[in-house]
Amino acid sequence: MADPRRSPESLLCLWPLIAFKPLDSLRTGEIALNGSQRKWAAANLGGRVTVSRYQPPADTASFNLVFLALDLTTSLTIRKATELKADEFGRYLKNRYSGQVISPGQIVSTRFENIKYACRVTLSIGADHMNPQGFLSRDTNIAFEAAAGRIKIVNQDPRPPPIIKDTIDLKRMGIGGLSHHIGIRNVRGMLLFGPPGNGKTMIARKVANLLNAKVQTVSGPSLLDPYFGTTERNVRELFEPIIKDQVKLGEKSPLHVIIFDEFDAIAMMDGLTPLDNLLVFATTNRRDLIDEAFLRPGRLEIEIEIGLPDLAARQEILEIHTAKLLENHYLDGDVSIENLAHRTDGYSGAMLEGVVKSAVSAALQRNIAPNHLVWTGDYNAFKVLESDFVAAVTEVAREHGND
Numbered sequence: 001m002a003d004p005r006r007s008p009e010s011l012l013c014l015w016p017l018i019a020f021k022p023l024d025s026l027r028t029g030e031i032a033l034n035g036s037q038r039k040w041a042a043a044n045l046g047g048r049v050t051v052s053r054y055q056p057p058a059d060t061a062s063f064n065l066v067f068l069a070l071d072l073t074t075s076l077t078i079r080k081a082t083e084l085k086a087d088e089f090g091r092y093l094k095n096r097y098s099g100q101v102i103s104p105g106q107i108v109s110t111r112f113e114n115i116k117y118a119c120r121v122t123l124s125i126g127a128d129h130m131n132p133q134g135f136l137s138r139d140t141n142i143a144f145e146a147a148a149g150r151i152k153i154v155n156q157d158p159r160p161p162p163i164i165k166d167t168i169d170l171k172r173m174g175i176g177g178l179s180h181h182i183g184i185r186n187v188r189g190m191l192l193f194g195p196p197g198n199g200k201t202m203i204a205r206k207v208a209n210l211l212n213a214k215v216q217t218v219s220g221p222s223l224l225d226p227y228f229g230t231t232e233r234n235v236r237e238l239f240e241p242i243i244k245d246q247v248k249l250g251e252k253s254p255l256h257v258i259i260f261d262e263f264d265a266i267a268m269m270d271g272l273t274p275l276d277n278l279l280v281f282a283t284t285n286r287r288d289l290i291d292e293a294f295l296r297p298g299r300l301e302i303e304i305e306i307g308l309p310d311l312a313a314r315q316e317i318l319e320i321h322t323a324k325l326l327e328n329h330y331l332d333g334d335v336s337i338e339n340l341a342h343r344t345d346g347y348s349g350a351m352l353e354g355v356v357k358s359a360v361s362a363a364l365q366r367n368i369a370p371n372h373l374v375w376t377g378d379y380n381a382f383k384v385l386e387s388d389f390v391a392a393v394t395e396v397a398r399e400h401g402n403d
């Protein structure tokens with residue numbers, strides 16, 4: 001089939017796995033895929049694909065997902081805010097899709113109470129497998145997020161995934177299998193590394209939010225202080241409330257997350273206290289500067305590389321950052337996100353966001369009278385043009401010194 005999907009959020013290389021059933025209207029050798037499936041599989045209508053049968057692990061129980069986070073969007077025709085009962089929708093999804101393999105980054109299109117939802121898998125945690133792909137099961141804890149403002153999610157289970165509540169269990173975070181190999185039970189820390197602007201911090205924040213954790217984001221260099229002793233004090237102060245919670249509340253302590261940005265700046269520092277109620281994310285562009293001592297069990301035992309987005313990931317990132325423009329009909333009909341994704345080879349996620357911002361700013365400039373800071377345009381006619389995007393692509397490259 002097409003290339004394995006790899007997006008910053010899917011974290012691992014995964015083949016698109018799709019469930020099929022026989023259909024009378026199809027001839028031998030034909031398969032039918034809906035729009036989301038074609039996108040996921042990078043396949044075209046009428047195109048040729050190679051399929052092979054997927055064999056799940058024999059121990060199916062260990063292949064069940066314990067947690068699944070879905071980002072929801074609805075079709076753009078819905079004008080009013082829609083209330084979605086998370087408990088009922090969760091039950092419906094389990095009834096319909098139990099036993100199907102779900103993968104990170106996958107989009108499942110489904111209709112519920114007459115509304116078509118696109119459910120994008122942002123986080124999936126398997127029971128006992130290295131791979132975050134797994135079966136949706138009756139016991140999978142599903143959390144919903146709504147990217148578009150028109151879906152109001154109610155009856156959402158406010159509890160964090162049970163997995164994390166009683167200490168952080170590596171296995172249950174979808175990074176299973178490792179416990180046997182390196183003899184650890186709990187994940188205390190993860191190192192996210194890769195070139196700047198590809199979402200390392202964003203992923204850490206998102207995971208922390210999904211876990212209902214108390215989050216502190218600290219930049220490594222800000223902890224360093226030229227005066228002797230103060231760095232240690234800064235670190236102590238960071239850990240103090242977490243230690244207090246652990247001592248006072250034990251297993252009932254809320255989960256704390258510390259995100260250390262630019263961790264390489266403090267990679268020589270000691271004092272990363274492993275605590276049962278703490279998950280540490282460390283991000284760095286310089287993996288080579290991280291002392292191996294930090295990568296021992298109990299510290300940053302999981303390493304994940306977040307690289308530059310490929311074509312499909314660039315398209316997805318551009319779609320995310322232009323979603324509001326599209327929703328408000330501010331994108332000119334000629335704008336092709338696909339074309340932009342092709343033009344932006346080598347751009348980071350942050351650069352792609354910059355392209356969208358720069359294109360909007362150029363379109364706004366057109367509507368402001370020269371020498372007057374006065375809006376002269378018509379909001380209803382306001383459009384960001386393909387030419388704005390094309391100019392923005394060059395401008396962002398110039399800003400980053402790689403034109």
Ligand SMILES: Nc1ncnc2c1ncn2[C@@H]1O[C@H](COP(=O)(O)OP(=O)(O)OP(=O)(O)O)[C@@H](O)[C@H]1O
Nearest residue numbers: 008195196197198199200201202285317349350353
């Ligand atoms: N995969 C992505 N999807 C959507 N937006 C993205 C993605 N990657 C980056 N961005 C955008 O770029 C911004 C910057 O990303 P972020 O700061 O998380 O990157 P980083 O890898 O931590 O970079 P740095 O190493 O410079 O700190 C994000 O807030 C987001 O708006």
